[in-house]
Amino acid sequence: MSDTASYPTTPPLDVPGGWHSADLLVPLGEISALKGIYDWVVIGGGITGIAAATRLGKIAPDDSVLLVDARPIGWGASGRNSGFLLDLPHKFDLETRDRERLNKIMHLNRFAIDGLREHTEALGIDCDWSDVGKLQGAVKKRGTGMMRGYIEMLDWLGVDHEVYDRDQCDALMGTSHYHAAVFTPGSVLVDPMNMVRGLAVNLPANVTLADDCPVIKFDSANGGYALTLKPSEGETDVIAKKVILATDPYTSQFGALKGRILPTITFASITRPLSKNERARYRGKLNWGLTPADAAGTTLRMTAEGRILIRNHYAAAPKFKATDHDLGFAREAHRKGIDTRWPELENLPITATWGGVVSLSGNHQTYFGEVADGLYASSCYNGVGLTRGWTAGQLLADLANGKDSKQLDYIQDVSGMPNRLPPDPFLSVGANSRLKLAQWQAGAEV
Secondary structure (H helix, E strand, O other): OOOOOEOOOOOOOOOOOOOOOHHHOOOOOOHHHOOOEEEEEEEOOOHHHHHHHHHHHHHOOOOOEEEEOOOOOOOOHHHHOOOEEOOOOOHHHHHOOOHHHHHHHHHHHHHHHHHHHHHHHHHOOOOOOEOOOEEEEEOOHHHHHHHHHHHHHHHHHOOOOEEEOHHHHHHHHOOOOOOEEEEEOOOEEOOHHHHHHHHHOOOOOOEEEEOOOOEEEEEEEOOEEEEEEOOOOOOEEEEEEEEEEOOHHHHHHHOOOOOOOEEEEEEEEEEOOOOHHHHHHOOOOOOEEEEEOOOOOOEEEEOOOOOEEEEEEEEEOOOOOOOHHHHHHHHHHHHHHHHHHOHHHOOOOEEEEEEEEEEEOOOOOOEEEEEEOOEEEEEOOOOOOHHHHHHHHHHHHHHHOOOOOHHHHHHHHOOOOOOOOOOOOHHHHHHHHHHHHHHHHHHHHO
16 A cells, blocks of 8 residues: 555546446436545445445444445446356356365355345346346357366356257357357346446435545545545545445555556447347347356347347556547447347347456456555456455455454455556556457457
8 A cells, every 4th residue: 555645547438338328327426415524435336335335334324434436326347247147256266176265256156146136126126137047158169178167167066057059059049159058047137237326326324425526636644544526516525534445447546456456448339129020030038148168258148128238359458448449349349249140130230339447467366355554445356346346345344344254254265465567568568468369369259
């Protein structure tokens, strides 16, 4: 943690996620309710920050809590992702054969799913919650080889699963593009933007929400922390006794984990719902999701209302945004990806293309803990954000309040310190080279 004041970069006003019209992404908080001193300030109104503020409302109901975000709730990664609540270890976590570690990750993921299910049901949040599981799909030899390793892992862990051949993939997804897939029943599909905004408008009574209100200065002060906020008019100074950084790729902007976080952007597009005629031509079912056997491959959703979401391509994002060129390239690639998989739906209109920034670590470690006295953070989710974010936010609040639990022990056990990374421009050049190589190696899996 830096001993000097930090002046965080404000997240850019770029293209938000396309789950809903950008016109609906209005602030939900009440800036006029701000006061000068809080027991807690939670910085970041994504899934982690909302989870932390929600938990603080339960375990510290007499404390004052401020949840602040630089943009309207749902603008950031928590409203831009593909809407998978994953119950199983994913991506880099699958590279270990540590059974105890993997079982702890599964426990934490299922803890998050159970908690989010309880909250969304109790609050009546319309987020298209779907207990339909997910597929992991493979197109060619490279993907099927990776899928076989995944199946061996599932067998070893005793996880229920079913292997689909090409015909079964076709029957579900309406495309013969996939050679095979593995179905696991425990994951949940959601509309992530509606979910986080629904949770944010139902925060506990002791939590004040100030979104669209960037933190422009952050410093330690008198045993606590001093923040300067910049709402739509003027500036406001706030003192916090304790702070939770729910800022993922922006965490180093607040002086924590500096030189250890690689902000990375991935790109997604979404179509309008299928028309009646298109539904007649589409031979698959609605409401399913697929992640790629090759991590550099393509993620897909067919929503319950018949919209196709496609996500692929990665790049380093030192400025936390995509360029117009990046978005144009991604849109073209997504157009080709949809047409290749569903030629009968050729030229189905894409209504939005966007980039979402996540954080990676060089050693694939996710950080969780106290970075300085009274300052807590979780970061480097390595592309697995919703379940990890909800769990981390809840448990950061517990850690900061001295509340022990099996879940707190588990998240500390599976977390670590991200290693130091080279400075830019070397970091971005090296990262982009590795990401492009991975995509080239993935080949048809993209």
